[in-house]
Amino acid sequence: MSKAILSLIFSIFSTVIIFAKSPEPFTAPELQVASSIANAAIKQNEAYALVESLTTEVGPRMAGTAGDALAVKWGIAKFNALGFDKVWTEPVTFGTWQRGVEEATIISPFRQPLVITALGNSVATPDVGLQAEIVQFDTLDDLKHAETGDVAGKIVFISKKMARFKDGHGYGEAVGARSSGAVEAAKKGAQAIVIRSVGTDSDRMPHTGHMNYLDGVTKIPAAAMSNPDADLLMNMLKRGKPVTLQMKLGSGPGPDYTSSNVIGEITGTKYPDEVVLLGAHLDSWDLGTGAIDDGAGVAIVMSAAKRIKELVGNPKRTIRVVLFANEEQGLVGAKAYAKRHAKQLNKHIVGVESDFGAGKIYKISTKFKPEALPIAEQIHSVLEPFGVAWGNNKATGGPDLIPARNLGMSVVNLYQDGIDYFDYHHTPNDTLDKIDPDSLSQNVGVYVAFAYLMANLEGDVGYFGTVN
Amino acid sequence: MSKAILSLIFSIFSTVIIFAKSPEPFTAPELQVASSIANAAIKQNEAYALVESLTTEVGPRMAGTAGDALAVKWGIAKFNALGFDKVWTEPVTFGTWQRGVEEATIISPFRQPLVITALGNSVATPDVGLQAEIVQFDTLDDLKHAETGDVAGKIVFISKKMARFKDGHGYGEAVGARSSGAVEAAKKGAQAIVIRSVGTDSDRMPHTGHMNYLDGVTKIPAAAMSNPDADLLMNMLKRGKPVTLQMKLGSGPGPDYTSSNVIGEITGTKYPDEVVLLGAHLDSWDLGTGAIDDGAGVAIVMSAAKRIKELVGNPKRTIRVVLFANEEQGLVGAKAYAKRHAKQLNKHIVGVESDFGAGKIYKISTKFKPEALPIAEQIHSVLEPFGVAWGNNKATGGPDLIPARNLGMSVVNLYQDGIDYFDYHHTPNDTLDKIDPDSLSQNVGVYVAFAYLMANLEGDVGYFGTVN
Numbered sequence: 001m002s003k004a005i006l007s008l009i010f011s012i013f014s015t016v017i018i019f020a021k022s023p024e025p026f027t028a029p030e031l032q033v034a035s036s037i038a039n040a041a042i043k044q045n046e047a048y049a050l051v052e053s054l055t056t057e058v059g060p061r062m063a064g065t066a067g068d069a070l071a072v073k074w075g076i077a078k079f080n081a082l083g084f085d086k087v088w089t090e091p092v093t094f095g096t097w098q099r100g101v102e103e104a105t106i107i108s109p110f111r112q113p114l115v116i117t118a119l120g121n122s123v124a125t126p127d128v129g130l131q132a133e134i135v136q137f138d139t140l141d142d143l144k145h146a147e148t149g150d151v152a153g154k155i156v157f158i159s160k161k162m163a164r165f166k167d168g169h170g171y172g173e174a175v176g177a178r179s180s181g182a183v184e185a186a187k188k189g190a191q192a193i194v195i196r197s198v199g200t201d202s203d204r205m206p207h208t209g210h211m212n213y214l215d216g217v218t219k220i221p222a223a224a225m226s227n228p229d230a231d232l233l234m235n236m237l238k239r240g241k242p243v244t245l246q247m248k249l250g251s252g253p254g255p256d257y258t259s260s261n262v263i264g265e266i267t268g269t270k271y272p273d274e275v276v277l278l279g280a281h282l283d284s285w286d287l288g289t290g291a292i293d294d295g296a297g298v299a300i301v302m303s304a305a306k307r308i309k310e311l312v313g314n315p316k317r318t319i320r321v322v323l324f325a326n327e328e329q330g331l332v333g334a335k336a337y338a339k340r341h342a343k344q345l346n347k348h349i350v351g352v353e354s355d356f357g358a359g360k361i362y363k364i365s366t367k368f369k370p371e372a373l374p375i376a377e378q379i380h381s382v383l384e385p386f387g388v389a390w391g392n393n394k395a396t397g398g399p400d401l402i403p404a405r406n407l408g409m410s411v412v413n414l415y416q417d418g419i420d421y422f423d424y425h426h427t428p429n430d431t432l433d434k435i436d437p438d439s440l441s442q443n444v445g446v447y448v449a450f451a452y453l454m455a456n457l458e459g460d461v462g463y464f465g466t467v468n
Numbered sequence: 469m470s471k472a473i474l475s476l477i478f479s480i481f482s483t484v485i486i487f488a489k490s491p492e493p494f495t496a497p498e499l500q501v502a503s504s505i506a507n508a509a510i511k512q513n514e515a516y517a518l519v520e521s522l523t524t525e526v527g528p529r530m531a532g533t534a535g536d537a538l539a540v541k542w543g544i545a546k547f548n549a550l551g552f553d554k555v556w557t558e559p560v561t562f563g564t565w566q567r568g569v570e571e572a573t574i575i576s577p578f579r580q581p582l583v584i585t586a587l588g589n590s591v592a593t594p595d596v597g598l599q600a601e602i603v604q605f606d607t608l609d610d611l612k613h614a615e616t617g618d619v620a621g622k623i624v625f626i627s628k629k630m631a632r633f634k635d636g637h638g639y640g641e642a643v644g645a646r647s648s649g650a651v652e653a654a655k656k657g658a659q660a661i662v663i664r665s666v667g668t669d670s671d672r673m674p675h676t677g678h679m680n681y682l683d684g685v686t687k688i689p690a691a692a693m694s695n696p697d698a699d700l701l702m703n704m705l706k707r708g709k710p711v712t713l714q715m716k717l718g719s720g721p722g723p724d725y726t727s728s729n730v731i732g733e734i735t736g737t738k739y740p741d742e743v744v745l746l747g748a749h750l751d752s753w754d755l756g757t758g759a760i761d762d763g764a765g766v767a768i769v770m771s772a773a774k775r776i777k778e779l780v781g782n783p784k785r786t787i788r789v790v791l792f793a794n795e796e797q798g799l800v801g802a803k804a805y806a807k808r809h810a811k812q813l814n815k816h817i818v819g820v821e822s823d824f825g826a827g828k829i830y831k832i833s834t835k836f837k838p839e840a841l842p843i844a845e846q847i848h849s850v851l852e853p854f855g856v857a858w859g860n861n862k863a864t865g866g867p868d869l870i871p872a873r874n875l876g877m878s879v880v881n882l883y884q885d886g887i888d889y890f891d892y893h894h895t896p897n898d899t900l901d902k903i904d905p906d907s908l909s910q911n912v913g914v915y916v917a918f919a920y921l922m923a924n925l926e927g928d929v930g931y932f933g934t935v936n
Contacts, residue, residue: 052703055700056578056700056703056704056707057577057578058578059578059580059700060580060581066579109525110524110525110526110527111534112527112528112757113528115896202897202899202901202902203671203673203897204673204756204895204896204897204899205671205672205673227901228757228897228899228900228901231899231900231901232523232524232527232757232899232900235520235524235900236524239524288672289580289696289700427672428583428672429670429671429672429696431670431672431696431699431700432696432699432700432703433670433695433696433699434670
């Protein structure tokens with residue numbers, strides 16, 4: 001739909017409004033325009049072109065690598081090419097982590113190579129590797145309750161399988177083994193830990209992801225193996241004989257690095273200092289090309305903001321697209337953003353982040369003040385024809401919104417269908433072919449409607465913090 | 469079903485037969501027993517236990533490796549444990565091929581690592597690797613028709629995608645690029661060849677497989693890349709700028725090695741020197757654990773023969789299970805078998821091989837003399853309730869049957885549903901979890917009925933050769 005036609009629609013409704021002023025937060029014309037531009041945006045494939053560009057021209061962009069630097073340049077160039085009014089970067093400094101050699105072989109009772117990958121932040125094994133008997137636990141909890149004598153000197157293996165759900169909640173149930181397993185294993189004297197990948201696939205590809213150490217607890221090497229490898233190991237263990245694993249990891253800390261949050265704005269006409277924040281993260285893991293995590297999100301939020309400007313011009317309030325640095329290794333860019341903008345967060349009317357792949361949006365939840373719920377209701381009425389159900393008013397926001405949310409920013413979740421997200425998440429399989437262009441466009445349409453309405457809202461939905 | 473119950477059924481029908489002698493090749497009781505023991509076999513999970521054992525206790529068993537030797541030991545031990553009447557090996561000597569380092573990176577216009585694997589038989593690149601511009605062709609034919617000047621000095625990339633079909637015929641359409649690509653590329657002066665994997669998946673896993681050189685044509689390195697990598701490369705090429713690839717392969721020939729065809733027999737009571745040959749191949753590629761290629765086949769034919777002996781005792785004719793050596797690198801064991809047994813092939817009443825995964829059998833084809841077609845018809849009548857349709861009388865047999873078929877042996881195809889076979893074929897993903905136990909058991913049931921009938925047949929279905 002052309003800008004001219006949309007302007008016409010707008011002007012017709014502007015006439016109507018004189019005779020039928022609504023008591024609702026949004027006028028009927030506003031809702032109609034939101035719906036129209038969402039429908040126009042959904043017919044575009046700009047977001048797909050953006051994620052194609054990011055995955056083809058940049059590819060893997062793990063925080064602190066050459067790909068990270070390229071991605072920052074890419075983000076600046078794309079914001080400019082898309083016609084954003086303001087484009088800038090904000091530096092983010094962090095300690096890097098570097099992947100090295102990754103090898104594992106079952107030595108006995110049956111010698112077989114395994115496919116493993118180091119978990120992000122893992123220390124290395126000795127150069128020659130290490131070799132020890134496997135001690136298997138079904139869950140992290142079982143490890144926590146184990147006797148030290150059963151664990152000391154061994155390699156811990158946690159075999160918990162992640163369950164598949166549309167909303168991905170199996171991740172929360174399984175990821176503890178990845179994030180805290182090394183600490184719990186080390187407390188009981190284990191030499192290393194290997195976990196069944198936190199993923200729902202049956203591909204012989206391990207899933208990487210960040211893990212944590214704790215001050216005062218020995219840092220032991222930590223790796224994930226693919227689901228078929230975990231099955232193989234379980235089958236060997238079932239035979240009741242000791243299983244010995246040899247493993248070698250070359251990973252470890254690298255020098256400090258300064259990357260950037262990359263930010264582009266469509267400046268508000270009436271309330272330029274009030275911000276509707278659309279977020280995604282620009283970094284990825286190194287194994288794939290970062291298509292679904294989070295190239296899709298980057299493309300969705302950039303494209304949505306651009307479409308609004310192109311279709312109906314700048315809204316009353318500023319739409320700020322933030323491409324966060326280094327989400328994967330601890331929300332580093334998000335924390336920096338919240339710290340730097342803490343005093344303006346009372347002017348961040350709402351934040352929403354796209355970081356769950358490219359599946360269709362099927363539900364909206366808000367975290368608004370109670371008296372603002374009619375606003376949520378009206379927004380939902382526009383999104384409903386796109387297949388978006390109403391959730392609740394307990395939104396938590398995407399990961400990069402946590403620091404700002406904790407300082408009081410109101411947040412929204414636009415939930416994506418993630419039924420296959422954890423098949424590919426953090427693996428070499430996170431590539432462009434996993435994105436369905438139609439689903440991606442549906443996301444853009446929903447973000448367009450949502451952001452347009454929030455950016456034209458008179459009033460606010462609540463600020464839950466205190467400006468220092 | 470117990471052997472006792474089956475004996476009872478048999479004796480009832482043996483009585484009936486006196487009053488109702490059929491003019492058909494098989495009597496009604498024989499058909500009934502075939503059906504009964506197939507139904508009994510289908511309820512067993514012995515084949516699954518066998519392939520679990522092979523993949524867990526041996527795993528990868530590329531011809532000429534330690535895994536090959538272990539697999540031979542495994543085969544002998546399992547035949548003995550299953551109660552086969554005769555178990556022996558026949559030596560097979562061949563030149564080995566060894567995999568080495570495998571690396572590829574697109575250097576320009578956008579630097580990105582690719583996931584590749586050497587094709588079996590490929591020579592190495594120079595130790596430092598080689599670097600050249602990519603010249604892309606849609607198909608092997610396009611390469612054949614290219615100008616030498618467009619190819620010389622470059623790395624040829626053939627991008628043809630394999631199509632997905634239940635009968636896997638997309639393989640035949642795509643595999644030429646793998647088998648003959650290096651020769652055609654070298655004739656035009658290419659430095660190396662990389663192909664889109666011959667596979668139907670979207671996993672970032674390359675598919676290996678055997679390739680050929682031609683005397684008098686320079687041997688150039690040959691590799692396959694995963695489908696997502698081929699997509700990435702195509703996206704770079706679409707931008708119209710030269711794409712430069714750096715690749716390194718460490719593969720090459722190793723010393724000669726002697727492996728074995730491993731053979732187990734259920735000896736015939738009436739015609740012990742007449743053979744119903746059930747084949748599969750014991751070797752696998754090195755990347756996975758060889759579950760579908762061809763652990764499944766090994767398990768199906770071993771289990772089928774054993775079930776017949778256990779359920780109804782030895783048949784009139786010998787059932788010989790042959791686990792062929794080194795199928796993957798040129799039907800080496802199959803050729804040795806045909807050569808060694810050339811003079812007995814007129815006593816090989818029929819050959820059938822299971823080498824297409826673990827999907828359900830949906831069709832039978834024969835290559836019988838015309839006057840034996842009523843036999844095929846009766847066999848099909850028993851298999852039909854198991855979901856097996858009639859094909860035609862133009863069966864070609866499995867790959868390991870080709871040398872004996874070419875010397876006159878009659879063959880049958882029991883076609884398996886291979887809709888997902890080429891998702892996993894020759895990749896690290898060829899692992900146990902890809903096998904559905906129920907489908908595997910259906911295979912055993914069908915083989916039981918088929919082999920039982922063929923082993924009790926009075927008469928023959930044709931020998932198409934001449935005993936020298």
